[in-house]
Amino acid sequence: AQKVTQAQTEISVVEKEDVTLDCVYETRDTTYYLFWYKQPPSGELVFLIRRNSFDEQNEISGRYSWNFQKSTSSFNFTITASQVVDSAVYFCALSERDGATNKLIFGTGTLLAVQP
Amino acid sequence: KAGVTQTPRYLIKTRGQQVTLSCSPISGHRSVSWYQQTPGQGLQFLFEYFSETQRNKGNFPGRFSGRQFSNSRSEMNVSTLELGDSALYLCASSLLGNTNEKLFFGSGTQLSVL
Numbered sequence: 001a002q003k004v005t006q007a008q009t010e011i012s013v014v015e016k017e018d019v020t021l022d023c024v025y026e027t028r029d030t031t032y033y034l035f036w037y038k039q040p041p042s043g044e045l046v047f048l049i050r051r052n053s054f055d056e057q058n059e060i061s062g063r064y065s066w067n068f069q070k071s072t073s074s075f076n077f078t079i080t081a082s083q084v085v086d087s088a089v090y091f092c093a094l095s096e097r098d099g100a101t102n103k104l105i106f107g108t109g110t111l112l113a114v115q116p
Numbered sequence: 117k118a119g120v121t122q123t124p125r126y127l128i129k130t131r132g133q134q135v136t137l138s139c140s141p142i143s144g145h146r147s148v149s150w151y152q153q154t155p156g157q158g159l160q161f162l163f164e165y166f167s168e169t170q171r172n173k174g175n176f177p178g179r180f181s182g183r184q185f186s187n188s189r190s191e192m193n194v195s196t197l198e199l200g201d202s203a204l205y206l207c208a209s210s211l212l213g214n215t216n217e218k219l220f221f222g223s224g225t226q227l228s229v230l
Contacts, residue, residue, distance in 0.1 A: 033216050043204060044120075045221040052216065091159065095215045102215040103149065103172060106159040 002027050002096045006107035013082055014115050020078045021110050023092030027073075029053075033095040034068070034075045035104065040088045048090075051075060082114045118143065122207050122222035130230050134195040137225045139207030141188050145220070147213030148190040150182060153204040153224070162205075165190055166213050194227075202229045 003026040013019045025034065032053045037045040049061065051068050059066065067076045079086055089111050093104040121140040129135050141148050150162040161174040165184035182192040188209075194201055204226050208219035 031215075035218065037221075042223055043206075043226075044223040045206065045208075045219075047218040047220070050216070050218055102213060102217070103161040103164060103174070104151075104159075104219065105161075108158050 002029075002094055002105045004092050004094050004105050004107035006092055006110050008110045009108075010111045010113070012113045012115065015084060016081050018078060018080050019082050019112065019114075020076055021090050021092070021112070023075045023077065023107060025073050025075060025092070025094045027094060027096070029096070035093040035095065036066070036075075036077045037091045037093060037106075038088045039091060039109070045091065049077065079112075082112075084114050084116050087112060087114045120207055120209050120220050120222035122205075122225050124225060125223065126226045126228075128228045128230065129197050131197055131199060133197050134193065135197060135227060136191055136193050137205055137207075137227075139190045139192075139209075139222060141190070141207075141209030142220055145209035145211055146188055147210045147217075148184055148188060149208045149210075149213070149219065150190070150192050151206045151208065152176075153206060154202070159206075162192065164213055171213070197229045199229050201227065203227060 005024045034051045036048040039045050063080045065078045089109045091109045092107040095102050123138045147166045149164040153159045163173040168184045179195045184190045204224045206224045208221045210217040
């Protein structure tokens with residue numbers, strides 16, 4: 001069964017520290033997509049990054065980087081030089097192709113608190 | 117370009133009532149999905165609509181229903197409300213609802229059932 005696990009419930013860091021959010025997933029699909037979304041207190045989920053299953057090149061986008069390891073089914077997300085505005089709940093999600101449409105399977109989220 | 121708009125932002129109902137939530141997707145997006153977020157169950161997929169047709173539904177009872185109009189706007193309805201239906205209901209839109217597409221979410225409707 002498709003499943004996404006975020007073992008870290010809460011993380012607290014001081015501004016300018018680097019922080020890595022862990023994500024482990026399970027899927028029977030050979031082609032799939034993984035996402036990270038951020039949910040600030042306002043409620044809406046904001047897309048951060050997307051990774052397909054067939055390209056293991058890791059990338060950096062500004063202060064964000066990610067480490068995709070297909071062998072260990074992990075998709076970790078790193079924020080470099082964290083800022084107070086990064087404080088939010090971060091969700092890892094797996095896109096599951098179910099019939100005619102895709103739906104996201106979300107992890108339980110990691111609450112990140114960045115202290116000034 | 118306007119984002120996804122959900123109305124109302126907050127709603128308080130009592131058990132047994134019914135409720136209708138509205139979602140206006142980003143202009144040009146034809147796929148609208150709904151998710152329920154609760155502290156206990158997290159984010160769970162409710163259903164997805166594309167061109168006025170429900171293409172997929174999550175594991176929710178028949179009290180949860182929805183529809184999509186020709187302008188892609190969507191509504192979801194919950195009948196015979198139960199205390200456990202208290203949640204943040206999030207709507208998301210994308211161009212076609214394909215597996216690789218990122219979703220654009222609204223700010224949600226916070227439903228409280230008393």
